[in-house]
Structures are given as structure tokens and as C-alpha cells.
Amino acid sequence: MPAISPNKPYRIARSRTGLGLFATRAIRKGTKIIRYFGPLLDSRKEKDDAIENKYLFELSNRWTIDGSVRENIARYINHGCKPNAESDVKPRKRKVFIRAIKNIEPGDEISYDYGTDYFKAYLKPIGCKCDACEKKRRKKRAEARAERLRLREKSERKARRLAEKLAKDHAKANVKLNGKSKRANGSHTNGSRANARHVNGKFSNGHDPAAV
Numbered sequence: 001m002p003a004i005s006p007n008k009p010y011r012i013a014r015s016r017t018g019l020g021l022f023a024t025r026a027i028r029k030g031t032k033i034i035r036y037f038g039p040l041l042d043s044r045k046e047k048d049d050a051i052e053n054k055y056l057f058e059l060s061n062r063w064t065i066d067g068s069v070r071e072n073i074a075r076y077i078n079h080g081c082k083p084n085a086e087s088d089v090k091p092r093k094r095k096v097f098i099r100a101i102k103n104i105e106p107g108d109e110i111s112y113d114y115g116t117d118y119f120k121a122y123l124k125p126i127g128c129k130c131d132a133c134e135k136k137r138r139k140k141r142a143e144a145r146a147e148r149l150r151l152r153e154k155s156e157r158k159a160r161r162l163a164e165k166l167a168k169d170h171a172k173a174n175v176k177l178n179g180k181s182k183r184a185n186g187s188h189t190n191g192s193r194a195n196a197r198h199v200n201g202k203f204s205n206g207h208d209p210a211a212v
């Protein structure tokens with residue numbers, strides 16, 4: 001890792017996507033943080049035009065900065081969809097500075113928007129992993145979880161209601177059935193009431209088995 005002078009307000013550290021540049025001190029909105037630099041490539045030169053890497057910073061149709069050099073600490077700054085910095089391009093000077101667009105707290109990762117072309121070419125195919133996109137993804141996942149839970153609870157409620165209804169219907173049917181059978185028994189007992197009386201008579205005669 002390239003050495004960074006201790007009076008700089010940033011350091012290279014591990015981030016979600018590999019390495020990143022992090023504030024070591026508060027950086028006020030509007031402050032130039034670091035220069036993005038490297039050899040200037042001239043698109044009119046075949047040799048320059050053939051160079052291809054992820055750190056090319058196009059200044060104009062003709063000029064591009066090749067930021068892949070080790071000394072270019074700014075190349076550690078990751079892309080952010082809701083960044084706290086921006087690239088401030090000075091085409092005539094052929095210089096680029098990364099500038100804070102928000103107050104940055106110590107420990108915050110510094111990010112700037114790499115632009116649509118880079119996003120389409122490198123980030124969209126693998127899914128952007130910047131804080132904003134991760135947060136969005138987390139929110140979507142939480143919403144999907146909540147929706148699944150809601151649907152499950154709904155189907156459980158439905159199943160419970162159905163079970164309750166079935167139990168009620170069953171109970172009703174039983175009541176009806178019992179009623180019928182009682183009536184049937186009733187008429188039967190009515191028929192054998194004489195027997196019962198007879199039995200009672202027997203019992204009253206002192207042959208009550210319960211009394212024995």
C-alpha cells in the first residue's frame with residue numbers, strides 16, 4: 001500500500017468491496033481532499049489509446065488521466081451512488097480533484113460518483129455495493145421478509161378460521177345427531193318405561209345392587 005503522509009485527513013482501509021479511502025479527521029464540505037492523478041493519455045496516439053484499465057479518467061475527447069499508478073491514492077476511493085465527495089474536473093489544467101460535497105466525519109468512507117459510463121460497464125453487471133445500494137437492498141429484503149410474514153400470518157389466520165368453522169359445523173352436526181339419537185332413545189325408553197318401573201319396583205324391594 002502506498003504510504004500516506006500523516007498530515008493527510010485520510011487513510012486506506014478495508015471496505016465492503018476491498019479497499020477504500022476513509023477520513024481520519026473531519027473534512028468540511030467543499031474541501032479539496034485529494035488530487036486524482038496519473039500520466040496523461042492522448043487519444044490521438046495509438047499507444048495511449050490502446051491502454052485500458054478501470055482507473056482511466058476521461059477529461060475530454062482527447063485527454064484521459066491514467067490513474068492506475070500506485071502513487072495515485074485517490075484511486076482507492078470507491079464509487080458511491082449517494083457520495084460525500086465529487087470529482088472536480090479542470091479540463092484546461094487537465095487536473096482532477098476530489099472534493100467533499102458533505103461534511104465528512106472521521107471514520108467515514110470517502111466516495112464519489114464514478115459516472116454513468118463506469119456504472120454501466122463495471123458496477124451494474126455485478127450489482128453496486130455502495131452504502132446507498134446496500135441500504136436499499138437491506139430495506140428491500142426487510143420489506144420482502146415482512147411481506148412473506150404477512151402472507152404467512154394471513155394464510156394461518158385463514159386456516160384457523162376454516163378449522164374453527166369445520167369444528168363448529170362438526171359440533172352442530174353432532175348436536176343434531178345427538179338430538180335425533182336422544183329422541184330415538186327417548187322413544188325407546190318411553191317404550192320400556194314399564195320395565196324401568198318394574199326395575200325400580202325391584203330396587204324398592206330391597207334388591208338394590210348398589211345397596212348390597
Ligand SMILES: [Zn+2]
Pocket residue numbers: 080081082128129130131132133134
Ligand atoms: Zn450504488
